Amino acid sequence: MVGRLLPLFLTIGLSGQAYASGQSVLDVLMRMQSALHDLNYYGTLIYLQDDTIQTMRVIHESSKNGEHEKLVNLNGAPREVIRDDDIVTCYMPDKKEVTVGKRYHDWNVLSRLVKNDFASMQKFYEFEIESDDRIAGHKSQRILIKPRDNLRYGYRLWIDSANSLLLKSDLLDVDGRAIEQAMFTDINVVDQIPEEMIKPSYNRGGFNRIEQRLTNDSRTDEGKSWRFDYLPDGFSISTHARKRLGEDSQSTDHWIATDGLATVSIYIEKLSGKDVTFEGPSQSGAMNIFGLLIDNYQVTVVGEVPENTAELIARSISKSQMEVGND
Amino acid sequence: MTDQFDDHLDKNISSLVDGELGEAEYQHTVSSLLANKDKSCCWERYHLISDTIKRNLPPVIDCQLASRVMAELENEPTVLAPPPHKTSFGKRMAGLAVAASVATIAVLGVQFMYKEDGVVPAQQMAKVKVPEPGFSVAKTPINPSFIRRDIQTVTQTYEQSPIPAQTNQQILQQIHKYLLDHNQRASRGLVQGVMPYARIITDPETSNIASQKQSQDLKQIQR
Numbered sequence A: 001m002v003g004r005l006l007p008l009f010l011t012i013g014l015s016g017q018a019y020a021s022g023q024s025v026l027d028v029l030m031r032m033q034s035a036l037h038d039l040n041y042y043g044t045l046i047y048l049q050d051d052t053i054q055t056m057r058v059i060h061e062s063s064k065n066g067e068h069e070k071l072v073n074l075n076g077a078p079r080e081v082i083r084d085d086d087i088v089t090c091y092m093p094d095k096k097e098v099t100v101g102k103r104y105h106d107w108n109v110l111s112r113l114v115k116n117d118f119a120s121m122q123k124f125y126e127f128e129i130e131s132d133d134r135i136a137g138h139k140s141q142r143i144l145i146k147p148r149d150n151l152r153y154g155y156r157l158w159i160d161s162a163n164s165l166l167l168k169s170d171l172l173d174v175d176g177r178a179i180e181q182a183m184f185t186d187i188n189v190v191d192q193i194p195e196e197m198i199k200p201s202y203n204r205g206g207f208n209r210i211e212q213r214l215t216n217d218s219r220t221d222e223g224k225s226w227r228f229d230y231l232p233d234g235f236s237i238s239t240h241a242r243k244r245l246g247e248d249s250q251s252t253d254h255w256i257a258t259d260g261l262a263t264v265s266i267y268i269e270k271l272s273g274k275d276v277t278f279e280g281p282s283q284s285g286a287m288n289i290f291g292l293l294i295d296n297y298q299v300t301v302v303g304e305v306p307e308n309t310a311e312l313i314a315r316s317i318s319k320s321q322m323e324v325g326n327d
Numbered sequence B: 001m002t003d004q005f006d007d008h009l010d011k012n013i014s015s016l017v018d019g020e021l022g023e024a025e026y027q028h029t030v031s032s033l034l035a036n037k038d039k040s041c042c043w044e045r046y047h048l049i050s051d052t053i054k055r056n057l058p059p060v061i062d063c064q065l066a067s068r069v070m071a072e073l074e075n076e077p078t079v080l081a082p083p084p085h086k087t088s089f090g091k092r093m094a095g096l097a098v099a100a101s102v103a104t105i106a107v108l109g110v111q112f113m114y115k116e117d118g119v120v121p122a123q124q125m126a127k128v129k130v131p132e133p134g135f136s137v138a139k140t141p142i143n144p145s146f147i148r149r150d151i152q153t154v155t156q157t158y159e160q161s162p163i164p165a166q167t168n169q170q171i172l173q174q175i176h177k178y179l180l181d182h183n184q185r186a187s188r189g190l191v192q193g194v195m196p197y198a199r200i201i202t203d204p205e206t207s208n209i210a211s212q213k214q215s216q217d218l219k220q221i222q223r
Helices: A025-038 A109-121 A220-225 A307-315 B003-017 B023-035 B037-053 B065-075 B111-115 B165-185 B195-202 B205-215
Strands: A040-049 A052-063 A066-073 A080-084 A087-092 A097-102 A125-135 A138-147 A154-160 A166-172 A178-190 A208-211 A226-228 A236-244 A251-258 A263-270 A280-284 A287-294 A297-303 A317-319
Touching: A025 A052, A025 A125, A025 A138, A025 A154, A025 A166, A040 B195, A052 B195, A066 B195, A080 B195, A087 B165, A087 B195, A097 B165, A125 A154, A138 A166, A154 A178, A178 B195, A226 A251, A251 B165, A263 A307, A263 B165, A280 A307, A280 B165, A287 A307, A287 A317, A287 B165, A297 A307, A297 B165, A307 A317, B003 B023, B165 B195
Parallel strands: A097 A208
Antiparallel strands: A040 A052, A040 A178, A052 A066, A066 A080, A080 A087, A087 A097, A125 A138, A138 A154, A154 A166, A166 A178, A226 A317, A236 A251, A251 A263, A263 A297, A280 A287, A287 A297
16 A cells, blocks of 8 residues: 555645644644744844845743733834734834734634634645755744635745744745745744843834724624625634724724635725725735725725735625615 | 638637637637737737727726737746646646736736836835726626636736826825734734734835825824
8 A cells, every 4th residue: 555655754634634743734833823922032034025125123022921022123214013912013213103003802823723723724725744944043844835726825834843933934826936935044032031122112202103993983883784795715704893093084894804824804984075095906015905995985905815815805795785874 | 821710710819808718729729829919919909899898998008018018928938828727836827818918917927017118106116006096897796606716817907097196195005004904903823923013014105104194284192
């Protein structure tokens, strides 16, 4: 039998997963997820997108005070992103601006993986363990996440064999080409991160603060008058919130559609007459955007998906026949 | 080529535009089209007719566009092939759309378009492709059972008529507001790691949004 002749690490399971030395892809990904959240580390990251190359300092801390992360660019006008658990703050010191946003809820991927989401993701992605590689001087396992159709992007991950940290990741287009890459050139795992290293470099005093916040708009029923009947296979709506994207913006309904790996944001904003409107495809690096006008609303779909997927999602949206509230 | 052959080829080109050719004839017609510069004009005409009937015409039509595309293609080593029936990851699916008509061009794999006249559009410098403001697209909802997964979606792009600079900038601002929000909120830890935050930092518009807000004297929260 051919199966008996194959070395253990090439055995393919019924589900199409490749196994390595008794480990499953799921095991490797779960360990990676834990490491990203639980370890204290710092390093230098190179980020590549189109013809842009940027170097950043990355610091991550997990302590009894929660999880903290800091990214600082090392080229060009200084930018800094600070994450404190679910609150993400972006500093632009040259413009004296700071933007604050809150993730809707903690994306606890471990629980998602355990809750059979991994099995359902396999309907749309093929997970394979590739040959080992060496990144930033560390031996790493390579995992390829290959989409089964051209509606989503793929990923290639390099995971440290010793501590399971994500050392390198590529976002791959439908042809397998890397359209976005992030790679550590050096990385250090430590017991503790000094406070000096992870606190913001800037004092917010004197900065204009732009806060994207959820609204308690009384017309929350408006969110119920939209339907997503024809989302592409695998995508489902996971979150909905209503908010303002800035002090001068209208209230915007924001949905997140996901297939388990890719996330797509859908913004629906009622037009007030003097708003700028746009329709059609747009692109920023790996992100595709699609604008559409439906009745008196601007619909914008944004996500790290191919252009056709952003368009399909936008076109799957319709207004319910029975409208709640007034227009 | 004989007249009879020409007529037959013209008919096939017309059927190709309408997506009515069988597999064997499809292959043959594509090869003939690529080999015959005269017939590519025929291809353009049929698409123009088809688009006129479907009212898909852009504001401005550049009839030299296809010739320039073909000139670039001759310098490109890419092998063109019709889309395979089964999606094969890693294989380029350039397909027929790259041997394009004036008004119908596949978006993926045609980035050389920007090199044509040597002028970098303002939106490229800002790293966002700006959509045509207010142009109308077909609004029929798409039933997923009709989506063919082995074919790239063909998206229409047009030579854009000049968009007033202020509108262009406002559209960019709006789009980047959404991008920033998406990268801040919707990022997942599973495979992306710090990628969404790296995007925020690298996005050049992050600084442009700030300068626009200052110059337009918008109300902001002061802390």
